[in-house]
Amino acid sequence: MxxxxxxxxxxxxxxxxTEQLIANNKSFVVFNxxxxxxxLVAGGVYNPVILKRFTPVWNATQQLAVAMPFYENLEQKFNTTFDRKFLTKKVFKSIEDQNNWFSAIDKYNIARYLDDKLDYNKYQGVIANYALGNVNETGRVDTLNLVNSYEEFILKNNLLKQETFNYESLEIKDNLLKYNxxxxxxxxxxxxxxxxxxxxFNQLPLTGVKGETITIYAPELAIDFQLKSTVFVLPLxxxxxxxxxxxxxxxxTSTPTEEGKKELEEKLTKVINVNYxxxxxxxxxxxxxxxRRPLVGKHSKxxxxxxxxxxxxxxxxxxxxxxxxxxxxxEFNKELDKEININRFVD
Ligand SMILES: Cc1cc2nc3c(=O)[nH]c(=O)nc-3n(C[C@H](O)[C@H](O)[C@H](O)COP(=O)(O)OP(=O)(O)OC[C@H]3O[C@@H](n4cnc5c(N)ncnc54)[C@H](O)[C@@H]3O)c2cc1C
Structure with missing residues (x-):
């Protein structure tokens, strides 16, 4: 082959x-x-604003402009829905927190994303001592469903090898690579x-941060938006x-732990007050x-x-x-943005 x-x-x-390769008629095989x-476990949320500090996410507007049609295209390809758009509501912790919201709108010119009308409604099951702030243009991509659908699609087309890639078996010749x-x-x-x-590539500064999530069934909680407090609560x-x-x-490791679950449950007691x-x-x-920038580029040798x-x-x-x-x-020799190019780590 x-x-x-x-x-x-x-x-x-x-x-x-892989989607780039398909769009450009390149042949390929994937090992996974x-x-x-x-x-597989991601929340799948996209949100152009960091809600801890009310600062815009790096290049968010440009990234969303590419990402939204990308997922829409995959939805058409698989005739299903991956992207569910919803509002995110930030639970303010204090009046100061609320004031910071308005300062951020002016300072970063992000009125498009942060609504200047606060939400004073009460929602059953939601603990909120202050108002809620609406974040626009947010939503969730069901990444588990997306990966599973994609895997099935390329498996059917004989383009997937469901096996561990063994680095020692890769033979590197000048213009050709050989792997078995x-x-x-x-x-x-x-x-x-x-x-x-x-x-x-293992000399690159990839740190890795483990994350755990729980899925809850809470019949008395009736929210159709993402609630953002010390934890996020996403409607599924x-x-x-x-x-x-x-x-x-x-x-x-990717192993769920009792401590992780306990931490989430403890935090959740301050966010919702219904049984689950x-x-x-x-x-x-x-x-x-x-x-905090991606690692993209070519091997130095x-x-x-x-x-x-x-x-x-x-x-x-x-x-x-x-x-x-x-x-x-x-393919086109187009220069990579300095911020993402791995050559930023070469002395
Ligand atoms: C708890 C949690 C919540 C998150 N929530 C969000 C969120 O809300 N929004 C968001 O945008 N991001 C979120 N993320 C981050 C997001 O999941 C990652 O940015 C993204 O999924 C990384 O994708 P990746 O393809 O680089 O890596 P991965 O998803 O890790 O995929 C790498 C694949 O390569 C395979 N692989 C590795 N080595 C080999 C080998 N030698 N041979 C064959 N296959 C191999 C792996 O098994 C895996 O299938 C979250 C992550 C976690 C853990």
Whole structure:
């Protein structure tokens, strides 16, 4: 088998790059295993504003302009819905918090996203001592459904090998790569936190932050928006809600823990005051980086090895943009933005 590209990893990064290949008539084969879970357990939320500090997310407007049609296109391809648009309502902690909201609207010119009319309504089950602030243009991509649908699609087309890519078996020749029976001109590594095992790129400063979420069934909670407080509460439909997420900088496994669950439940007592049962508990490692920017680019020695990683806490918004940038860099020699190019770490 001879292809243009091998892709290693089929999370949000791998899917976004595969879509570039399909759109440009390139042949490929994908290797994917189950070692990382980030795209499978993600909240899937996109939100152009960081609600801890009321600051705009880096390049949010540009990223959303690429991401929204990207998911819409996938919805058409699979004849299903992945993207559910809803309002996010921020629960203010104090009057000062409310005032900061208005300062941010003026300071960053983000009236498009942060509504200047506060919401004083009471919602059954929601604890709010102050008003709520509406964030526009937010929503959730069902990343689990998306990854599963995509995997099924490329498996059906014989383009997927459901196995661990063994780095030692890769033979690098000048213009051609050989991996067992596959020959390829180029390889793109998009293994999420699995990059740590990749001898070609594991010197990159990928830190990794573990996150856990729980899914709850709360029949008395009737909100159809994302509630953002010390945790997020995301409506999944039929009174199911995803609650998250924890941030753990030391544990790098994808195993859900009792401590993680306890932390979420404790925080949840300050956010909602209705009964619930837990139906699911998941964990994964976010591929975060030291400088909070993606890791995109070419190996310093081998010109046909590339990396697409470092999507951090915002893979849904970032993946389509950086996949496009990498493809255009490889195929059309278009320069990569300095902020995402891995050559920023070369002395
Ligand atoms: C709890 C939690 C909540 C989150 N919430 C959000 C959110 O609300 N919004 C948002 O935008 N982002 C969120 N994120 C972050 C988001 O999940 C990531 O940014 C994104 O999914 C990373 O995608 P990826 O493709 O780079 O990596 P991954 O999803 O980790 O995919 C990598 C794939 O490569 C495979 N792989 C690795 N090594 C090999 C190998 N050697 N051979 C074969 N396959 C291999 C892995 O098994 C995996 O399938 C969250 C993450 C977590 C953990």
């Amino acid at each position: 001879k292809v243009d590209y091998i892709i290693v990893g089929l999370g949000l990064a791998g899917i976004a790059f 295993d189950n070692s990382q879970k980030s795209s 029976t596959v020959e390829a001109y180029k390889i793109v590594f998009s293994e999420g936190f699995g990059l740590k095992k990749n001898p070609y 439909g039929n009174h199911y809600f995803k609650v998250g997420a924890t941030f753990n900088w030391t544990d790098k 049962t837990i139906s699911e508990h998941t964990a994964g490692v976010r591929p975060t980086t030291k400088d 081998y010109k046909n090895l590339y990396v697409l990683n470092g999507l951090g806490t915002r893979g849904v918004m970032i993946a389509p943009t950086v996949a496009k940038a990498l493809f255009e860099f490889i």
